[in-house]
Amino acid sequence: MKFFLLSLIAISVSLTAFAEVITSFDPHGKKEIALTFDACETKTPSYFDPVILEYLTIHKIPATFFVSAKFALRNPEILSEIIQKYPFLEIENHSYHHYAHMEDLNASMVHDEIKSTEDIIYKTTGTKTKYFRFPAGNYDEPTLETVESMGYKVVHWSFASGDPDKHVTAEKMIPWVTNKAKSGDILIFHINGRGYATPQALPKIVETLQKKGYTFVRLDKVL
Ligand SMILES: [Zn+2]
Structure with missing residues (x-):
């Protein structure tokens, strides 16, 4: 009985320790920042923002894209091209339907949201997602544990760029991001047309951070 109780305690402790949302990484003394871009689709058809994609690919800026399955199914050719032609870009998992409150789903639905997306991205690009x-960044503890039990690490962001807000202009976003960003930060933007000022702001953000000595890294290089 005593052993049984101790085991229970050990299990609950390990579960609590395991559940974690990553919002930064250890830069090991280097001036590194991770750029991430969400490619979500909910009700309206969504596509890659061509200006952002062109900027990243021409300048070979490492970045991670969190792609929802509905978005992947709508943009399969370009997704496959990204993986084949641009090894500095990484594709990760952002659920199938992009429900804004996955904590309202049961465990098996949460599992399906992630597994079906993993399968679609694998079929399209040949890569297996792991983040x-x-x-919308919403979760609760049981949802988080379900995701982590599938071998995934949950990666959010250090601070929001604010780019899904139409009132956030490039003039506001550039100083906000470049003054606040520091080594080990994970920055978030949108590449699905909903990062309203991002096409205009991104080059200036990247150049300003590069002038401060920062380089950019894919998440799988640092997590
Ligand atoms: Zn999203």
Whole structure:
């Protein structure tokens, strides 16, 4: 009985220790920042923002894209091209339907959201996703544990760029991001047309941070 109780305690402790949302990484003394871009689709058809994609690919800026399955199914050719032609870009998992409150789903639905997306991205690009980002950043402890039990690490962001807000202009976003960003930060933007000022702001953000000595890294290089 005593052993049984101790085991229970050990299990609950290990579960608590395991459940974690990553919002930064250890830069090991280097000036490194991770750029991430969400490619979500909910009700309206969504596509890659061509200006952002072109900027990243021409300048070979490492970045991680969190892609929802509906978005992947709508943009399969370009997704496959990204993986084949641009090894500095990484595709990760952002759920199937992009439900804004995955904590309202039961465990098996949460599992399906992630597994079906993993399968679709694998079929499209040949790569297996290992990081997950909750739509709208919403989750609770049981949802988080379900995701982590599938071998995923949940990766959110250090601070929001604010780019899904139409009132956030490039003039506001550039100083906000470049003054606040520091080594080990994970920055979040949108590449699905909902990062309203991002096409205009991104080049200036990247150049300013590069002038401060920062380089950019894919999440799988640092997590
Ligand atoms: Zn999203």
